[in-house]
Amino acid sequence: MAAALADRFSAWLDKRIPPASSITLTQAKIFIFPTKVGFAFSALLVLMVLLAINNQSSLVYGIAFVLGSMFLVTILHTFRNLSGLRLEFQSARPGFVGEDIEFVVRLVRLQGRGREGIQLSWPNGIPQWGGVFSREADSVRLYVRAQERGWLNPGRLLIEIFFPLGLLRAWTWVDLDARALVYPRPEFMPLPSASSGRRDEGVLIDPRDSEDFTDIREYVPGDPIKHVIWRSFARTGGRDMVVKRYASYVEPRLWFDFNQVPGSVEERLFRMTGYALQATRAEREFGLVMPGKRYEPGIGDTHLEAVLRTLALHGLEKNGLENP
Amino acid sequence: MSLAVPLGAAQAGGILQIPCNSLALLMIAQAVVVLPHMMQLSPWIIAVCLLCGVWRTRVYQGKSAYPSRGAKAMLVVLGTIGAFASGAGPLSLEVFVSMVVIAFALKLVEMNSRRDAFLVIFLCYFIIAAEFLFDQSLGIAVYQVFTTVVVTAAMIGLNQMHTDTRPLDSARLAGGLVLQAIPLAVVLFLFFPRRMPLWSMPLPGNASTGLAESMTPGDIATLTQSGEPAFRVQFDGPTPQYRDLYWRAVVYSDFREGTWRLMPPIREEAQFDVAPEAEPVSYDVLMHPTSRPWLYSLDVPVELDGRITLLADFRLESEHPVTSTYRYRLRSVLAHQRGEALSPAMYQRETRLPEGDNPRMIAFAKTLHEKSGSVERFAMALMQHIRSEAYAYTLSPQTLPAANSVDTFWFDTRRGFCAHYAGAFVYAMRAAGIPARLVGGYLGGEVNPIGGYLMVRQYDAQGWAEVWIEGQGWVRYDPTAAVAPERIESGPAEALSAEDRSNFSLLAAARLDAESITGQVLQMFDSMEHRWNLFVVGYDGNIQKRLLGDWFGDVSATRIGLIMVGFGAVCFGVIAFFLFFRRRSVAIHPGVVLLTPFSRFVSRYGFALQPGELPEAWLRRIGDAVGFEADANKALSNGIEAMLYGDAAVDDRQLRRLLRRLRWKVALSFR
Known part of the structure; x- marks a missing residue:
């Protein structure tokens, strides 16, 4: 029942304040209702009027009426404090599951005097002050805890004020069409060993454990003593000390293959996210093999972002749920 | 930038440090609310208040902790004991006020959440209202409007961004809110139905001056004269002669042990005849609260509204004790005869004397009565006795013993004020078997030249006698006339000796001297006060x-x-x-709004913006020319540049300040 009501309400709200990346608040979009304090204040006024009646005191009537009228006038102030403000979705920074995702919302005072006590929050989020009293605009950072990978839609943004007296709450929910990409929670495991590659592709030299002789060069302190060519040393009477060098060409690029990573689909995504991050930190090129998709090896933030995006949206786009 | 403040919890009444802005305003509000009671408080309570203020400030600064639970309990107990110990009686107003103030101060130390703060604010509002029960004067009303603004400002502070500290702005907004509320409040005040009290709730008596249910002349060594208003009267026609203005209030019929007392009314109809050709006098009375039911009237009131009862002894009584300023309208006929026949109950009541008291007076009265022959001649003889013997009128008589007090006064001390003379007169009448009673009220009053109304003050209080004369009914005799005729003819100022004048408070003395500047100013204030009482306080x-x-x-x-x-x-x-x-139809860039008046100002000094000149260059030029400090000049031109071309999100407060300073520089350099 409650859920059905909530659905109907949200549908009604969608019609009344349709989603847009920039919304200007007008009186029609603002809701207003007394707070608990407001009701307590009304009770206080009733008490005062009783006091006035019982003591036939004109001035007690007077103060009760002044306070009551102030309550009414506050309605106008509350409205004015919120109307004419524009909200724009500015940016969102992608993050991982379990992190607080940052959304930047810009609050702009188009005209009129300074506004006070404005609080912005996502559902279940922590409210933040929007300071447009002495400034024309304020960029407000709002955070949402990411629960699952994919596109995170924080829902409707709640803008509320209790200003000026705390007796009334004026609020509105706007859908700023804000979204942020949430990557899977990375799981860090040792990088899979690289396969040995062909000579022409190789970049990295691993002089320690290799068997392949490459060349010779002059001895440098620290070279293994068993690599010294003693024959040459003897021939030159100890003048030339040369060492044999061994090397193997290692395939320097990592390939992360979805089908070869153990675990369930989600676990594989966690691990591959971890691989991608580790490889980037180690400054190694890596490529990605996903079912029906292949990313040529690359390095750098752009590459990483593309890879993470694929991992984040894996299996979600097919459902037609999401399109960036 | 925004500040992360977990407000969700705060709105639900959770714990959150009250913002600095609001805390400061709350403390001021509390002080302002308590201030009118400062005189009633003992010094130690004021000390406790200050201490609590300092403590709470230290808590805010993080230098002290909130009091622990035990400490709080101890403070409450100590405060309660202190309040009771320092008050006059266990249920006196002083104790009540002390308790509220102590509770207020302690709450200040303890308060740490928004909920606490709202509680304190509501308490402030309620105390403001409650204070009107004790004083509804114009001065207090103006002060309480100010108090309301301060309390409202504290409330605004609670709903502002917590990093903002602009108490003055909050106060300005609060002032605006109160001002905007006033027209609506006036409509409500005029139209909201006024009802009669739902239940009666006695208030602690706060009439420190004025008439009481009993009067003991012998106890009073010095009758301190208060200039406090008792009531004001607006006559429809001309004000009657001074000697006719005997404002009746209380009838003291019972005398015991030197004290005259009011008795419960006899359930009889008040009988009177008025002279058919006599013109009735119509008037509005606006009386100050007395916490007592009696009303003031000129004899004899003929038309009454439903709320007022005329008792058998011609007293007027209202339905409820008068606890706030009360306005009523009367018509009196001054030429009248009160009473045709005396009922046995009335006769018994008005002739009773305690046995064995004042034997000398009884003997004296009986002899004199026999010599006189009639009641009227007897009364005349008594008056003549006062006139011819060495009696004196004074506000500082000797005290008298409870037993034989009339004897002591009449034969020994022979100095006293109206109550002494009227009391002795009534006693003498009763001693001769003639019904008589002592009446308490006010004599005369002073016509305010500005308002045209009659002002009756506490120092106009007067006691006189009423004697039953067969065929004439109750006849008024004022024995004070025999000893101090000026008092009866023209008011208290004339009847006083220099010594007596010192018993008047400074203001009361100035009032008596209507010719002086002070006297005139006081008259003007009083006239304003009267209008206020007439149209606002008396609106019922x-x-x-x-x-x-x-x-x-x-x-x-x-x-x-x-x-x-x-x-x-x-x-x-x-x-x-x-x-x-009432907004501009076109949104004007804030930079233009900021610079337009400045430009107009400096143009007068020859610093107009040149064609093609950039505003920031223009500002720099002016700054250099008048010797504006280099860094301030730079900050200003950079700020303006950022505002005009960059992000609109520039704090314009600082720019405003800098522009103002530059204006000064320009003005000063051309002086």
């Missing part, structure tokens, strides 16, 4: 009915309700118009 159900009837004819509840809503809507609409629609 009857006047409302009359006024609304005059304006709108039919005064049915629905009609008046509709008119009230209509007027209210108009007020609301006007405020809404000024708040919402």
Whole structure:
């Protein structure tokens, strides 16, 4: 029942304040209702009027009426404090599951005097002050805890004020069409060993454990003593000390293959996210093999972002749920 | 930048440090609310208040902790004991006020959440209202409007961004709110139905001066004269002669142990005849609260509204004790005869004397009565006795013993004020078997030249005698006339010796001297006070009915309700118009708004913006020319540049300040 009501309400709200990346608040979009304090204040006024009646005191009537009228006038102030403000979705920074995702919302005072006590929050989020009293605009950072990978839609943004007296709450929910990409929670495991590659592709030299002789060069302190060519040393009477060098060409690029990573689909995504991050930190090129998709090896933030995006949206786009 | 403050919890009444802005205003509000009671408080309570203020400030600064639970309990117990110990009686007003103030101060130390703060604010509002029960004067009303603004400012502070500390701005907004509320409040004040009390709730008596249920002349060594107003009277026609202005209030019929007391009324009809050709006097009385039911009237009131009863002894009584300023209208006929026959109960009451008291007076009265022959001649003889013997009128008589007090006064001390003479006179009458009683009230009053009304003050209080004369009914005799005729003819100022004058407070003395500047200023204030009392404080159900009837004819509840809503809507609409629609139709860039008046100002000094000159260059040029400090100049031009071309999100407060300083520089350099 409650859920059905909530659905109907949200549908009604969608019609009344349709989603847009920039919304200007007008009186029609603002809701207003007394707070608990407001009701307590009304009770206080009733008490005062009783006091006035019982003591036939004109001035007690007077103060009760002044306070009551102030309550009414506050309605106008509350409205004015919120109307004419524009909200724009500015940016969102992608993050991982379990992190607080940052959304930047810009609050702009188009005209009129300074506004006070404005609080912005996502559902279940922590409210933040929007300071447009002495400034024309304020960029407000709002955070949402990411629960699952994919596109995170924080829902409707709640803008509320209790200003000026705390007796009334004026609020509105706007859908700023804000979204942020949430990557899977990375799981860090040792990088899979690289396969040995062909000579022409190789970049990295691993002089320690290799068997392949490459060349010779002059001895440098620290070279293994068993690599010294003693024959040459003897021939030159100890003048030339040369060492044999061994090397193997290692395939320097990592390939992360979805089908070869153990675990369930989600676990594989966690691990591959971890691989991608580790490889980037180690400054190694890596490529990605996903079912029906292949990313040529690359390095750098752009590459990483593309890879993470694929991992984040894996299996979600097919459902037609999401399109960036 | 925004600051992360977990407000969700705060709104639900959770714990959150009250913002600095609001805390400062709350402390000021509390002080302002308590201030009118400062005189009633013992010094130690004021010390406790200051201490609590300092403590809470230290808590805010993080230097001290909130009091622990045990400490709080101990403070409450100590405060309660202290309040009771320092008050006059366990239920006196002083104790009540002390308790509230202590609770207030302790709450200040303890308060740490928004909920606490709201509680304190509501308490402040309630105390403001409650204070009107004790004093509804114009001065207090003006002060309380100020208090309301301060308390409201504290409330605004609670709902502002917590990093903002602008108490003055909050106060300005609060002032605006109160001001905008006033038109609506006036509509409510005029139209809201005034009802009679739902239940009676006695207030602690606060009439420190004025008449009481009993009077013991012998106890008073010095009758301190207070200039406090007792009531004001507006006559429809000319003010009657001074000697006719005997304002009746209390009748003391019972005498025991030197004390005259009011007795419960006899359930009889008050009988009187008025001279058919006599012109009745109509007047409005606006009386200050007495916490007692009696009302003031000139003999004999002939037309009364339903709320007022005329008792058998011609006293007027209202339905309820008068606990707030009360306005009523009377018609009196000054030429009259009161009473045709005396009922046995009345006779018994008005002739009774305690046995064995004052034997000398009884003997004296009996002899004199026999010598005189008639009641009237007897009364004349008594008056003549006072006149011819060495009696003196004074406000500082000797005290008298409870037993034989009349004897001591009449034969030994022979110095006293009205109550002594009138009391002895009544005693003598009763001693001779003639019904007589002592009447307490006021004599005369002073016509305010500005308002044209009669002002009766506490120092106009007077006691006189009433004697039953067969065929004439109750006849008034004022024995004070025999000893101090000036008092009766022209008021207290003339009857006083230099010594007596010192018993008047400074203000009261100035009032007596109507010719002086101070006297005139006081008259003017009093006239304002009278209007205030007449139109605002005295506005009640009857006047409302009359006024609304005059304006709108039919005064049915629905009609008046509709008119009230209509007027209210108009007020609301006007405020809404000024708040919402009086805006510029085109949004002007804030930079232009900022620079336009500045440009107009400096143009007068030859610093007009040149064609093609950039505003920031223009500002730099002016700054260099008048010797504006280099870094301030740079900050200003950079700020303006950022504002005009960059992000609009520039704090314009600092720019405003800098521009103002530059203006000064320009003005000073050309002086």
